[in-house]
Amino acid sequence: MLLVWALLAALLPGAPVAAQPPAPPALHLPTPTGAYPVGTTWLHLTDAARSDPWRPESRRELMVSLWYPAVAAPGARAPYTTAAVSARIIAAEGLPLPPDLLATVRTSARRDVPVRPVARGWPLVVLSPGFSLSRESLTGLAEDLASRGYVVAGVDHPYEAWGVEFPDGRVADCLACELSVPDTAARLIEGRAADVAFLLDRLTGPRPAWQGARFIDPTRIGMVGHSIGGASATHALRADRRIDAAVNLDGTLFLPIPAGAVTKPFLLIGSDRPTDASWLRDWPGLTGWKRWLTVTGSGHLSFTDRPILGAQLGMDPGVIPADRQMLVTREYVAAFLDQHLRHRPRPLLAAPNEAYPEVLFCDAAA
Structure with missing residues (x-):
């Protein structure tokens, strides 16, 4: 697995060492493309019935970001992440950047503004990040889906990311990062599926943890994951009857899928x-x-926010421009969810499209 921001280790190669490096530029995510303003809120949930797989002496805790179609209302822009999480990511990768830099990323979502009412309820999409990444790494995709009419729940899986901060200031460091992914894959995937099952209980059950949950349609639920999160989405699709469709973004299927x-x-x-x-x-x-x-x-990181933010820091994003990488991810994931949660046929999924020549329909999948 690639580590978070590994590509940034080569940031500005060959640049002379300065006594005082210049301040990094202001970082921002692309504007969402849908029709709705985007709201967001954070949830802290504790599963009293389950021990943490990495700290068995503790109950399993989750941090969740919810993005949703919002009523247009004044509100502060939501932070991308906390200063403590930003510092852990930057330190883990040894990057020559201010520790709190990721906490300054400009987002589009407004914090705690009201959910836009809808008669049937909005479809729900759960996002699971890659190994060592935390939930903010998929914010660009999450904001875009919310602007198109989805409630999106981005899950932090504590002790599997460089840092997960709880409301009381405790930070869960990455205990799993000390182990190899192949050796712990089943533990990671089954644990994440259990995290998602608990989250669905708290969002769609009789005593929801979020007041906006009344605007979720529990009959239309999808899951999207990146890397080990993609493998987890695959497993959760099998294990949880409430999940109707899933997307795996470049995740090895460590747990075989029975025919x-x-x-x-x-x-x-x-x-x-x-x-x-x-x-x-x-x-x-x-x-x-x-x-x-x-x-x-x-x-591997093209399906996350990393190329966008890296390019703004002066990193070469590779063959595909960074904004194009995010556009492709947004369009194809949204088309899939529209087709299978909203039953709106999307020609983008039927055959190669000249507007997206970089997207190949794999011959092995024919």
Whole structure:
């Protein structure tokens, strides 16, 4: 697995060392493309029935960001992350940046503004980040989906990210990062599926943890994950009957999928690298609607916010411009969710599209 911001280790190669490095530029995410203003709030949840898989002496706690279609109302822009989490990410990668830099990223969502009412309820999408990443890494995708009419729940899985900060100031450091992913894959994936099941209980059950939950349609739920989060989305699609469709963004399927076990809609989007053997192994056994797409010129982190922010810091994003990488992710994930949660056919998923020549329909998936 690639580490968070690994590509930034080569930031501004060859630049002379200055006594006082210049201040980094202001960082921002692209504006959401949908029709609705975006609101957000943070939830702290404790599963009293489950021990933490990394600290068995404690109950499992989650931090969750909710993004949603909002009523246009004044409100402060939401922080991208906290200063403590920013400092841990930057320190973990050894980056020559101010520790609180990621806390300064400009977002589009307004904090704690009212949810826009809707008669049927908004479809719900759960996001699970990659290994060592935290929930802010998928904010650009989350804000865009919310602007298109989805409630989006981004989950932090404590002790699996460089830092997860709780409201009382405690920070869960990455205990799992001391271990190898292949050796702990089943533990990671099954634990994340349990996290998501608990979150769905708290958002769609009889005693919801969020007052805006009355505007969620519990009959239309999708999950999208990046890297190990994608593998977890695959497993959760099998394990939880409430999840109707799932997207795996470049995640190795460490837990094999038994033939015929996944009959629900499933989208694989891979980076431009050698074909993942686990995808080849499990593809024939997926018996529902399915697509396998590869984005030419992309990398493992292309489906996150990292290329956008890295480019603003002067890093070369690679073959595909950073804003283009985010556009492709936003468009194809939204098309999949529209088609399978809203039952609106999206031609983008039917065949290669000349507007997106970098997106290939994999021959192995034909």
